[in-house]
Amino acid sequence: MPVSITTTVTSVKAQQVLPAASLARLQMLEERIAYRYSQDRIDQGLDEHGNEIEVQSGSDSDDNDDDMLSSAAARRMDKAEDPIQFQWLLRTLAKLEECAPPEEEEEDEEEEEEKDNGTKEAHTLKKPTLVMTKEEEEYRSAHERLVNRVSAAMAHLCGRAASGAVTRTWTFKTHPFPKEIQIHDPSFIGGDVGFKTFGSAYLLSKHIAHGHLPQLEPWVADNSTTTVTSNKHDYPRILEIGSGTGLTGFTASMYTPPWAPKVVLSDYHPNVLSTLHENCRRNKLEHRVDIQALDWRHVLNAVEQEQQQQQQQQGENDSNSNSNNNNSDTNNSNGSTTNQQPESESMDIILGAEVVYDHGHAKLVAHVVDRFLKRERRSTHPSDRPAFHLMFPIRPTHTDVIAELDHWMDKLGFVDVREHKEYGREDGETVFLYHWREYVRREHL
Template identity: 25%
Template sequence: MDLPSVKANPPFQQIKAVLEKIPSGDHVWDLDGDEEKRILNWLVKLIATNMEWIENTDEREDLLVTVCQMIAERSGRMAAPTKVRKFTMGNHKEIRILEPSLTYDTLGFKTWGSAPLLSAHLPEWETPDPSIRALELGSGTGLLGISAAHQLGWQMVCTDLPEIVKNMEHNVLENESLVQENSGSVECHVLDWMNPPSTDHPPAWLERPFERVIASDCVYETNFGRLAIALFLKYLAKDGIVITEYPLRHTHLGEIAEFEELMQKAGFIRDTGEEIGQEDFGSRYPVTCRWSRWKYSNSV
């Protein structure tokens, strides 16, 4: 890509034409690393000058906003602006997911690498059955629950923390026609893993056990694995199945090993495998993910 020299004070139309050619949004990582680095350096140089040579204030403001957005997209998920992402399922239908800007305490606002993989592969492991009630722990944006309701007709109960559930509800409504197409449904509820509802007086949606409990990317913090297992044992039907998938990040291999050991000690055995997913905005960040279908050993 031909990038004009910033020192030459390129005019508005020339800069605008170049910016329109630079990949952004879902295609932000389409270029190879060296080309991406060259473009990022050019964008930063533009911002550093404030493009003072462009006399039209509106034109300069337009360029500054666009350049800032492009730099933010290339600064990782913490800097990514609010956006709508599109995920295509195996039947070629599309789920639209709103992802608000991320802060350190709202990781559930983003759709991480294992959720799209699990969404895609559930129909390979499960037969569509509208009678199945499934609980998802840490649903985040709601992608997996929406996908399961649509593709399998499951009656999904998606859960997360209060600050996450509102956006999840928005995404469920945005994809309502898909959810209902095969007699599926999605409910959104608050479930704090550290403070779950009392078993003496549970809410109506927790009064019956679930045939499936699903959790993607559930072991990215110390003790999350232990908390998740406690909820599996609490809410799963005796002949039910737990379905998990998580990235094998080298920073969390200890937590993953502990989680899998504790699942076996709790009486679960599994079918399992590994596949390659995307950790961030695109193929520049591939990550190996491990999926598992866990059953009680006495129910096999």
């Protein structure tokens, strides 16, 4: 016979799983968390000292009213409140556990063995089927949604590493063609940084979109899809290293004409490469970008092997053989490297957003740039000067890593010609002073 679930709360409507005040507080907290990760929050004005610019009141404009509300929400999102909010969510989750509906039992069959005159007779006993009323189904569904909402809010308060996957639409208000790009940040896997869109990527993307890179300025300024260039090779070839979720590289592909060379996005981790392909499909950029696996260690190993070969060749006694071998090595240094990497010394622009964040990265990045950035230039104009554009935050714990980068870039003959600094936010939370560097070869000055 069917058995109905009977609990003390089945007569309560689904909307009353939690008190109205608790539901309102949960909704307000969710809105604050959403704003914390939003582009509006990241774009919230900062002065020259990194302090938040207050929005002036007294305007009748709806837009200004929205800005004021956003600014007020930002002030309320002080991270000092997070422990208080977390404890409230923990208590709320405990209350939800107390009023949880009975767990659904799956139908099961079990056999009972009976002996009768020395023989076994199997009997199948079937448990009664649980039947829920419409009100009970609504309650169970509402309870499950609330548990998920509270759990998600707790995860977000634990930081980006625990908050799970997030998909955001980034908008560039460029004139006359504003553009949007949708980027999916998957859940962190083993803490790998390639699964997060860093503040450096967004800042560098904004500069690309607004034509602040001299190598891209002529093309971004006239980004018409109806004007056909007479020479496709006039457009710069672009490589992004350590692409991660791909915001910077995809933005570059959107602000270069469709007939320009494909923008190459690169990373080494298979899961990161999968994310790049997913974001590429989301934005329908398959014909504008080329996604490649690029392991910086392979590049450095190739360079060191070439250097060893040169040293061995210089030590040979046969001068003719030595000369032939040196010529052969010179040609090899300009060829393609292993794992189908981009052609050596073929890129006009190399992009890097927060790619130097650990010891050892500085040497690797410097050699990757030296390997793939063009050595020749077409004219003395800055737009024809091959460059490596690097954006990174000033972190007190990483000053030695940046000093190591300066050492290797100088040793390989690169000079920073920009030295630009600006304040920005990391996921709408921590404010950093970001450095934008434009490295060019010393002989191009």
